[in-house]
Amino acid sequence: MAGPLTTAPQRVAVVGAGWAGLAAAVELVDAGHAVTLIDMAAQPGGRARSTPSTTLPQQDNGQHILIGAYRDTLAMMRRVGVDPDAVLLRTRLSLRDPQGRGLALGGGPATVAFALGVLRWQDCPWPDRLALLRLALGWRLGGFRCEPDQSVQEFAQGCPPSVYQALLEPLCVAALNTPAPQASAQVMLTVLRDALFGGPGSADLLLPRAPLDALFPRPALAWLMQRGVAWHPRRPVRQLRPAPGAGWQVDDLPPVDQVVLACSATEAARLVHPLAPHWSRQALAIRYQPIATAWIDAPPARWTAPMLRLSDGPAQFAFDLSALGGPPGCFTLVASGAADLAAQGAAAAGQALLAHWQRCFGPDARLRSVRIEKRATFACTPGLARPAARVAPSLWAAGDYVEGPYPATLEGAVRTGRQVALAVAASGAGQVLGMKSPST
Structure with a gap:
């Protein structure tokens, strides 16, 4: 992993505090830049976060899996003080x-x-x-x-x-x-x-045994705030425009030299449409796939592994949450690429997933809750033209959807966040307070 670059300190606004935005902010702060972090939500984490729940003490917004090949993600966790071995269960x-x-x-x-x-x-x-x-x-x-x-x-x-x-x-x-x-x-x-063919342990499953917030978002935000990052939660960005003379103006916040848009592709496209219409159209052309997750209460069971593969139904995998630090008898079913299931609505999807559970594990079970993420990831189709990380001079996009070789994963998000931060630092030499208006 390349170390952080050191250039003349810059003022950088990072719009979006998901895993890509947080990774970009950490990299920028380590390089000595002044970062302002903005998010429309009250908490960090983006699409991989923990949310309040009426049925569980804390519920992640879906069942996430990491693998041993997520080297950038694991390294970023360590940088903000998280021990992956303490919060992730590593299995073959x-x-x-x-x-x-x-x-x-x-x-x-x-x-x-x-x-x-x-x-x-x-x-x-x-x-x-x-x-x-x-x-x-x-x-x-x-x-x-x-x-x-x-x-x-x-x-x-x-x-x-x-x-x-x-x-x-x-x-x-x-x-x-x-x-x-x-x-x-x-x-x-x-x-x-x-x-499957990377280094030793690359194919290992890393299953969260702590809430998603504890894996990276909350520790990263605390790490950033300890180093003087200005945090603006619950603040949707309404307008992005060139500042008078040089730099960027993000709403009524103080001008900055560079901007990293680490929000959703749709939100980034809205903000840059007057400035980079081609990039905006490309981002808006992305299509999405849903994921449906059902939480099931059933008698405790002894499985051969915390995760089992399923067939002959809408879900592909089942997870024993008790093996991951959760309550006994609590399980999840995950249906990925679940467009047909999501089209039925949450109630019908929950019943379909419960029926799948009962066929696989027996009738003694009840549905605790179901969540459908309609835009969980971009549809990773052949030849997909993904927008570039560089939107315009001193204006960047970071997220798992930007141009790159990987699908929409936490590793893809973290990698693009890091890479954009390094590009921001490298491009800053000679551009600080000297940026031209972006081309269209």
Whole structure:
């Protein structure tokens, strides 16, 4: 990881206190810049935060998963004083179902762990296991590249159905939150490269055993405020305009030299439309996929892992929250790429997820609550043209949706936040109080 750059101190406004905005702010403060942090919400965290709940002491806005390959995220957590080992449960990747069927990896070097995991996949026929190893070798020899317009389903032609249904399809919807027939094969290959074939532990699951707020948002905000960052919660930005002479004016706040828009793509597009209409149109063209999460009360159970893969229903994964520090007998079901389910509304979606639970685990269960995030992530489709991080001179965008190789994940958000902050610092030399009006 590159260290922070040191340039002439600048005044930077970061609009949005999600994981990308917080990462950008931390990087900028470490480089010696004066940061103003603004968010329309009362708390940091963006789309990955904890919220008040009438049914649980504190409820995250969905079940989030990290993996060992999230190196920037884990490093950023440590920078603000969070010990990942204390707030995340690290387990080996397991895609087994309630009957114990499916792939599970052991420890050691990633490639060796993957090969041994495939060879030990007992419920997968031997010809299919060998076919998967040949496929994986082909991915590696091909540099984990494919045609940019290929979907995961098209790319997987020739893959044994048992491998596709128990490995590629669940990994695709978990990582890209997009059904395989519409998902980008190139982005999927990038995920496979960095997770299954990265360094030791890259494929490990890191499951939160503390509220999302405690993983990064709250500690990051405290770290920033201790270093003099001006925090403006509950403050929607109404207008962004060039300041007289130089810099930017964000509403009626003092002028700044540079601005990082770490808000949603829709909000960023609104703010920059008069200044960069092409960028605005590209951001507004992004489409989204929902995620539905149901919290289930059921008799405590002894699972082989805290997360189980599901099939034959709307949810792809189930989680035992008691194994993650939650109350006994509390579970979640997660349905990603859930456009059809979300279209039914929350009540019907909750009943569909409860019925799926009962088919898999038995009838003694009740629905505690359900949450549908209608715009949980962008739809990660083949050839998607994502807007660039540089919107105009001294005006930047940070978020998991900006141009890059990764899907909409916490790691994607943190990486873009860091990279934009480093670009801000690098571009600041000679631009402080000397910025021209942005081009259109």
